[in-house]
Amino acid sequence: xxxxxxxxxxxxxxxxxxxxxxxxxxxxxxxxxxxxxxxxxxxxxxxxxxxxxxxxxxxxxxxxxxxxxxxxxxxxxxxxxxxxxxx
Amino acid sequence: xxxxxxxxxxxxxxxxxxxxxxxxxxxxxxxxxxxxxxxxxxxxxxxxxxxxxxxxxxxxxxxxxxxxxxxxxxxxxxxxxxxxxxxxxxxxxxxxxxxxxxxxxxxxxxxxxxxxxxxxxxxxxxxxxxxxxxxxxxxxxxxxxxxxxxxxxxxxxxxxxxxxxxxxxxxxxxxxxxxxxxxxxxxxxxxxxxxxxxxxxxxxxxxxxxxxxxxxxxxxxxxxxxxxxxxxxxxxxxxxxxxxxxxxxxxxxxxxxxxxxxxxxxxxxxxxxxxxxxxxxxxxxxxxxxxxxxxxxxxxxxxxxxxxxxxxxxxxxxxxxxxxxxxxxxxxxxxxxxxxxxxxxxxxxxxxxxxxxxxx
Numbered sequence: 001x002x003x004x005x006x007x008x009x010x011x012x013x014x015x016x017x018x019x020x021x022x023x024x025x026x027x028x029x030x031x032x033x034x035x036x037x038x039x040x041x042x043x044x045x046x047x048x049x050x051x052x053x054x055x056x057x058x059x060x061x062x063x064x065x066x067x068x069x070x071x072x073x074x075x076x077x078x079x080x081x082x083x084x085x086x087x
Numbered sequence: 088x089x090x091x092x093x094x095x096x097x098x099x100x101x102x103x104x105x106x107x108x109x110x111x112x113x114x115x116x117x118x119x120x121x122x123x124x125x126x127x128x129x130x131x132x133x134x135x136x137x138x139x140x141x142x143x144x145x146x147x148x149x150x151x152x153x154x155x156x157x158x159x160x161x162x163x164x165x166x167x168x169x170x171x172x173x174x175x176x177x178x179x180x181x182x183x184x185x186x187x188x189x190x191x192x193x194x195x196x197x198x199x200x201x202x203x204x205x206x207x208x209x210x211x212x213x214x215x216x217x218x219x220x221x222x223x224x225x226x227x228x229x230x231x232x233x234x235x236x237x238x239x240x241x242x243x244x245x246x247x248x249x250x251x252x253x254x255x256x257x258x259x260x261x262x263x264x265x266x267x268x269x270x271x272x273x274x275x276x277x278x279x280x281x282x283x284x285x286x287x288x289x290x291x292x293x294x295x296x297x298x299x300x301x302x303x304x305x306x307x308x309x310x311x312x313x314x315x316x317x318x319x320x321x322x323x324x325x326x327x328x329x330x331x332x333x334x335x336x337x338x339x340x341x342x343x344x345x346x347x348x349x350x351x352x353x354x355x356x357x358x359x360x361x362x363x364x365x366x367x368x369x370x371x372x373x374x375x376x377x378x379x380x381x382x383x384x385x386x387x388x389x390x391x392x393x394x395x396x397x398x399x400x401x402x403x404x405x406x407x408x409x410x411x412x413x414x415x416x417x418x419x420x421x422x423x424x425x426x427x428x429x430x431x432x433x434x435x436x437x438x439x440x441x442x443x444x445x446x447x
């Protein structure tokens with residue numbers, strides 16, 4: 001974390017995200033990311049298990065999402081790929 | 088809410104059994120208004136799990152689909168004049184009235200796909216000699232990002248074209264029409280921003296249950312069960328079944344940024360029509376960041392869907408994609424006729440993808 005820039009782990013992939021739209025986020029928290037910005041903190045105890053569940057879904061569905069693009073796809077990928085990312 | 092049930096097949100079966108048992112004697116049409124819900128519902132085969140008396144229908148949850156063709160044409164016009172256009176990937180192939188951004192790009196226009204408005208800011212900052220317009224499309228989930236960046240100040244050579252729209256006014260519009268909706272599954276991501284209160288107002292005024300839900304199969308099924316239970320008891324209030332991400336009051340930082348930067352205006356929804364107080368335009372004090380002001384854009388209101396395309400009726404939940412005579416025949420993702428077949432959030436594109444899978 002540096003200012004409102006953070007690094008998030010989305011289902012094993014690291015990428016930058018902005019924290020400009022949220023407050024009180026600490027390293028290790030789970031957040032919902034939309035078009036590169038965290039929009040909500042996800043209740044922590046539930047997030048870990050969700051990520052696990054989602055990884056299973058991703059493993060089962062890998063390949064079929066390839067080539068998707070755009071904001072909608074990105075959002076779809078959160079759902080199928082990562083609801084949250086640990087910072 | 089316990090988490091384990093979200094991925095438990097036994098739990099899915101139990102909830103479906105509860106929906107079946109508790110909905111006996113009822114016939115309900117439950118609408119959602121979110122492309123990601125449509126994806127989840129279709130991907131997980133939720134409609135096939137439900138008894139025949141419970142119909143889940145997709146409403147206008149695809150922002151790209153409801154963006155007027157005239158606006159797409161106008162942005163293409165800017166690209167033809169040498170302006171660099173940035174936007175999200177699934178906008179490119181959406182047919183406007185006479186052209187599309189992918190056509191504009193093929194004709195030499197500088198059209199760039201971005202993941203985030205932050206990319207557009209970076210590009211404009213690196214190429215100060217070129218005018219950039221970010222074609223900003225999306226509901227309440229996507230509008231706070233330009234809002235907060237506009238408030239911080241954009242590069243001088245970057246303006247925003249706001250095609251942002253608001254979901255609760257569209258729900259109100261449909262509730263006042265003849266589509267026949269008995270309850271709503273409210274959009275989880277939009278709700279992280281706006282909270283639960285707007286749905287409380289709608290539930291009270293229109294006497295329909297409204298349940299905010301997430302995107303796991305059990306999230307959706309729990310939402311459906313909640314609507315069924317309310318219908319059985321004759322109650323109509325708003326519930327939050329996505330508490331792990333949605334706070335009652337929403338996201339205060341995002342709401343404040345939206346309020347400061349945008350003003351609410353009437354807005355034209357492609358295939359649906361003009362909906363009062365359903366769009367976001369930049370406030371006058373931020374006019375220097377408004378593409379409409381900088382380029383003197385004049386965009387005629389209203390446009391029809393392409394001939395024979397039932398996208399408008401699909402967006403209102405009046406017909407399913409399969410009921411459109413073009414679906415899967417002359418209209419496919421490779422050769423889309425209407426916007427619902429293009430976007431990854433489009434009801435027809437999602438239906439087509441999973442129809443093809445089922446056929447295998």
